[in-house]
Ligand SMILES: Nc1ncnc2c1ncn2[C@@H]1O[C@H](COP(=O)(O)OP(=O)(O)OP(=O)(O)O)[C@@H](O)[C@H]1O
């Protein structure tokens with residue numbers, strides 16, 4: 449199976465003292481050993497938000513803030529790349545989809561971060577999944593799925609076990625799109641998921657083995673996004 453895994457920066461490096469980089473590398477290597485083709489996209493997490501916050505205070509505009517965020521996503525990507533067995537990876541972090549697809553077509557694991565302002569790495573993962581005709585897109589994020597409201601703000605928010613792509617679009621449509629904003633999946637990503645009919649999973653990435661379960665066993669604790677056509 450060809451899979452794009454989007455790993456949140458706050459999931460990969462929750463704080464400077466804890467990092468799950470080696471665990472994520474082991475999960476990716478295990479999936480490759482089982483015959484899967486893996487492309488990873490890494491987010492910026494808390495470090496990106498700190499840089500974006502500091503630059504916003506000194507008057508940078510949103511596009512400049514996005515560029516800072518992109519730089520951090522590429523730094524985090526290099527961290528994951530460094531932990532992966534170099535015999536299965538491309539040696540550099542691609543800065544565009546063409547380079548990433550070339551890596552995938554060569555049979556290498558590719559790891560990339562952001563590409564252009566005004567989106568997040570969620571959108572990068574969705575576009576890459578569409579571009580390489582991935583069989584599945586997995587978002588390993590900091591919440592256990594997509595909820596009826598922000599579970600960090602609303603105590604009785606309930607998780608959706610299954611959503612159609614259109615329902616996902618409606619759920620995130622009103623969320624903020626400023627640099628460093630938080631959403632389970634950003635709006636642009638949801639529109640790409642919808643048009644491409646991508647089989648998508650949103651799960652809590654704190655335990656990286658959940659990604660293995662979602663790929664190998666199709667069993668996971670999270671939200672499944674089904675293409676609109678399947679729900680008709
Ligand atoms: N309806 C919702 N369902 C789930 N999460 C929501 C919802 N609305 C807002 N959120 C927020 O979405 C966020 C999703 O994770 P977040 O974007 O912070 O981290 P990430 O995916 O690990 O990526 P990164 O840290 O790289 O930005 C959570 O912080 C959560 O509070």
Ligand SMILES: O=c1ccn([C@@H]2O[C@H](COP(=O)(O)O)[C@@H](O)[C@H]2O)c(=O)[nH]1
Pocket residue numbers: 456457490491492493496513514515516517518521561562563564565566567568569570572626627628629
């Ligand atoms: O293609 C991209 C990717 C990211 N950004 C900016 O970086 C931050 C951090 O990325 P996350 O995926 O949210 O961790 C994001 O909020 C954007 O400001 C970007 O502009 N373009």
